Amino acid sequence: MEEDIQVPVYLLAGFLESGKTSFLKFTLQQDYFATPEKTLLILCEEGIEEYEPELLKKSNTVLEVIEAPEDLTPERLAAFEICHSPGRVLIEYNGMWQVSKLEEMPFPEGWGIVQHITTVDASTFDMYLNNMKSLFMEMVRGADMILFNRSSLDQPLATYRRGIKVVNQRAEIIFEDEEGELGDIFEGEMPFDIQAPVIEIAPEDYGLWFVDAMDHPEKYQDKAVRFQGRVLKPGDFPAGEFVPGRIAMTCCADDTTFIGFVCKSDNVTDLKEGGWVDVQARIAVEHRPAYYGEGPVLYAQHVRACPPLEEEMVYFN
Numbered sequence: 242m243e244e245d246i247q248v249p250v251y252l253l254a255g256f257l258e259s260g261k262t263s264f265l266k267f268t269l270q271q272d273y274f275a276t277p278e279k280t281l282l283i284l285c286e287e288g289i290e291e292y293e294p295e296l297l298k299k300s301n302t303v304l305e306v307i308e309a310p311e312d313l314t315p316e317r318l319a320a321f322e323i324c325h326s327p328g329r330v331l332i333e334y335n336g337m338w339q340v341s342k343l344e345e346m347p348f349p350e351g352w353g354i355v356q357h358i359t360t361v362d363a364s365t366f367d368m369y370l371n372n373m374k375s376l377f378m379e380m381v382r383g384a385d386m387i388l389f390n391r392s393s394l395d396q397p398l399a400t401y402r403r404g405i406k407v408v409n410q411r412a413e414i415i416f417e418d419e420e421g422e423l424g425d426i427f428e429g430e431m432p433f434d435i436q437a438p439v440i441e442i443a444p445e446d447y448g449l450w451f452v453d454a455m456d457h458p459e460k461y462q463d464k465a466v467r468f469q470g471r472v473l474k475p476g477d478f479p480a481g482e483f484v485p486g487r488i489a490m491t492c493c494a495d496d497t498t499f500i501g502f503v504c505k506s507d508n509v510t511d512l513k514e515g516g517w518v519d520v521q522a523r524i525a526v527e528h529r530p531a532y533y534g535e536g537p538v539l540y541a542q543h544v545r546a547c548p549p550l551e552e553e554m555v556y557f558n
């Protein structure tokens with residue numbers, strides 16, 4: 242549990258030259274990140290960018306290098322704890338190593354990951370996604386923040402965001418160019434009328450609506466919406482609640498997940514698991530464990546059986 246963590250661990254993942262070192266160097270120089278306690282920086286990958294000794298000394302940071310995945314062991318981390326007694330730990334992780342290995346590793350007593358950030362070079366995103374899907378998706382699934390640097394409005398950034406959101410709904414996604422953070426890349430993009438008495442979501446627009454409603458639930462507060470989806474009845478949901486949604490694919494058949502919103506309805510017991518339904522509902526923004534905070538909750542006005550859609554899958558690539 243986070244309240245039991247005495248030594249916070251900040252995990253920074255990403256492929257080589259994705260901006261990890263630049264991000265950490267910038268962060269170490271900021272007043273808000275300063276601390277009187279020693280910082281342990283564990284470097285698992287050395288690229289073109291380096292940590293200057295002056296910066297390490299000024300920020301009271303000690304650097305340890307791990308050159309091979311088999312060297313990153315609980316015993317090695319325990320030795321770092323004994324040698325340095327750090328107040329916090331930064332791990333610049335190797336993009337070619339499985340993040341799950343680190344997440345499952347026993348840490349020294351009191352250590353715990355409090356933030357996982359993944360950096361992405363937007364100019365090479367498609368290449369890595371197409372050639373190293375499993376490694377990239379593993380870095381994304383548990384991340385709290387995904388930072389796309391070297392971004393340009395000429396790139397399909399909205400598509401990139403949708404692809405990430407279907408894998409990790411709770412992640413904060415930031416796009417930056419050389420001048421800093423870009424604006425709202427979804428501005429003016431919605432293909433449906435959000436001011437209509439009932440917002441009609443066409444099957445091909447379901448993914449776009451899902452991401453926008455997760456990112457900006459306040460836009461849909463007290464709005465009515467209508468769409469078609471399949472019935473999912475999670476076993477831990479209260480009576481009278483289910484999830485109407487769709488199967489989404491980001492890049493290949495192995496990377497699919499069910500995306501949908503919590504829906505309250507009087508006839509949940511009559512619904513067949515996996516069956517197709519036409520849903521019209523009013524949207525409220527409420528706290529739900531499934532959202533790790535607040536998110537859209539649908540209050541059904543009608544839930545009716547309907548034929549399956551001709552194209553069942555939602556695509557984000």
